[in-house]
Amino acid sequence: MTNIPINDLKRILESGGEPLLRAAQETLASGWWLNGKKTEAFCAEFAAYVGAGQCIGVANGSDALEIAFRALVEVRKPRGREVVTVPNAGGYSAIACHLTGLVPVYADIEEASQLASLDSILSCVGPDTAFVVTTHLYGGAVDVPELRRRLDDAGHRDVAILEDCAQAHGARVGGRRVGSLGDIATFSFYPTKNLGAFGDAGAIVSADAELTAAANSLRQYGWSSKYTIGQPFGRNSRLDEVQAAILSVLLPKxxxxxxxxxxxxxxxxxxxxxxxxxxxxxxxxxxxxxxxxxxxxxxxxxxxxxxxxxxxxxxxxxxxxxxxxxxxxxxxxxxxxxxxxxxxxxxxxxxxxxxxxxxxxxxxxxxxxxxxx
Incomplete structure (x- = not known):
């Protein structure tokens, strides 16, 4: 036996593709391919699965990070411009920092898990900190509740926590799923993820109504109403209907x-x-x-x-x-x-x-x- 691949996405269809193909075909036949009922349904299903208040579908996980960064700055109005993150997770949070004019501050990690060291995170937080990103890397979950407790005890109650859940769909800490543990969270549904679409897709989830409202505006041009821009730095980032339909089929599995x-x-x-x-x-x-x-x-x-x-x-x-x-x-x-x-x-x-x-x-x-x- 030779050539065992790192992943083989063809097998998703081979092992049960009929519901996926049917969902895609029905969506295409509907003639409604953006901002429709399929996206609305999946976002409600995923928010319920995660245990968060609201889910906003976006085009990919990188957009989710950038938009969530901007939403935190817009709503929480932090004094500083530094974002505490880790240096070993592919650069995605750092890209969002650079695109939004924020400065990454790299905390060290724990060897056994390769996840952020809470001690190192605490050593990075100070007057210039805007928020902390916890990356749930390789499927492992950072203990966000413990980090929140330690930040609060250190006098940093105003420092928000953003969870980067792109590699940990479904992981739990203390019975709660990642994405429901911090102030706001981002997900990628890139095809190889634990929950993967058949193309690019992403989401932002939060129980904070102000943050979700800001993110929802930013993902569609910054509109406050149609064709009226209410906040700067908005963009066009939508989860399309076909990908949402596919994700709805895969989520129960x-x-x-x-x-x-x-x-x-x-x-x-x-x-x-x-x-x-x-x-x-x-x-x-x-x-x-x-x-x-x-x-x-x-x-x-x-x-x-x-x-x-x-x-x-x-x-x-x-x-x-x-x-x-x-x-x-x-x-x-x-x-x-x-x-x-x-x-x-x-x-x-x-x-x-x-x-x-x-x-x-x-x-x-x-x-x-x-x-x-």
């Missing part, structure tokens, strides 16, 4: 699909040899990615490639080291980001998706277990 992902992760965890450690959050995970840490990452990758196992690296460059951002403002935590820096050359992603066959999972386990450092 999300928890089952997440369970299959976690089962794959646990198989790898049991098979991993000495010197190879599975990344896993101490709170909860929905196993968006199966990521391992190894001091001999490149040799391990060559070994797996020879065994026919596809691999990737999420992510090979820290945000603060991106060459295109060299001249843009940023700040590191007072203690720097040593754990994030030490992790980059050790990260390796293995195949992990709900449609993996049993023989494929076993083959990856055998290939992983046969590695000798």
């Amino acid at each position: 999300l928890d089952e699909a997440n369970a299959r992902r976690v089962a794959v992760l646990e198989r790898y965890e049991a098979a991993a040899p000495a010197g190879v450690t599975l990344v896993r959050a101490s709170t909860d995970t929905v196993a968006h990615l199966a990521v391992v840490l190894s001091d001999e990452r490149d040799a391990l990758r060559r070994h797996l490639t020879e065994k026919g196992v596809g691999t990737d690296i999420h992510y090979p460059v820290l945000d603060l080291d991106q060459p295109g951002w060299r001249d843009l403002p940023y700040r590191e935590a007072p203690g720097g980001v040593p754990v994030a820096r030490a992790s980059v050359p050790r990260l390796l992603t293995l195949p992990c998706f709900p449609g993996m066959r049993e023989d494929e999972i076993s083959h990856v386990c055998e290939a992983l277990g046969s590695w000798q450092s």
Whole structure:
């Protein structure tokens, strides 16, 4: 057996495509392709699933971040312009900072989970902080309630928390799903996500009526009413009806699909040899990615490639080291980001998706277990 892919999206249709094709065909036949009942229905369903007050569909997860950033600034009117985030999550929160004129401040991470260190976040927060972004990376969930408690105890009740949930649809902390834990949250429905569309799509969710109203205006030109712009920096960012219809079909299957992902992760965890450690959050995970840490990452990758196992690296460059951002403002935590820096050359992603066959999972386990450092 060779060439086990990191993901194979064709299998979504192969394993149950009739309802998806029917939903898409019915939507196309309706002649209503934007701002219609399919988007309205999915947003209501997803808000109920997350446990948030309202969901606003947008074109993609990056737009969701930028619009949510602007909504927080517009509504909360923070004194500062700094956004505390992490440097190891693909650059998406940093992009939103740069587009909105905010300054990223990079907190360090915890090695075992690769999630933000709450201690490091607290060390970054000060008079110039606008808000904090908690990225639920690789399917793991940041303990947002504990962060909120610690921020409040430190006198930072005015500092909002934005959850970046692009890699953690359905994960929970203390029985509550991510997206319902902070002031506002963003989701991507990129096809490979735990809940993925058949193209680009995203959402913003919040229980704060002012924030959702601001986000809803900003995602459609900043309108206060049709053709009347009530706030600056609006844009055109819509979740289209076909993608909304597809997401409505997939949403009821999300928890089952997440369970299959976690089962794959646990198989790898049991098979991993000495010197190879599975990344896993101490709170909860929905196993968006199966990521391992190894001091001999490149040799391990060559070994797996020879065994026919596809691999990737999420992510090979820290945000603060991106060459295109060299001249843009940023700040590191007072203690720097040593754990994030030490992790980059050790990260390796293995195949992990709900449609993996049993023989494929076993083959990856055998290939992983046969590695000798």
